[in-house]
Amino acid sequence: MDKATTTELEAAAFRRLVAHLQERTDVQNIDMMNLAGFCRNCMSRWYRQAAETSGIEMTDGEARKLVYGMEYADWKAQYQTEATPEQKQQYEKIHNHDN
Secondary structure, eight states, rough: HHHHHHHHHHHHHHHHHHHHHHHTSSOOOOHHHHHHHHOOHHHHHHHHOOOOOOOOOOOOHHHEEEEEEEESHHHHHHHHOOOOOHHHHHHHHHHHHTT
């Protein structure tokens, strides 16, 4: 497979992942972090970093809007729930690198 086709397929898969996460507003970022080690914010940061590598200026807010499908503050207000003590404990257990 040539490089252009590979890039086209990767872009299509990324767009589908973003669309899936936009549809699955019930999935909280902390759950994604606890299960997969990344979340929507990570994806938006990677997107911004890729843009910058290509010489395109992009803010975190602009990248988040692309991933969330709306302003981040709006998504948080509509869909984000308070993390449970169990979710927070799991996050700390997984992501505390001082252990």
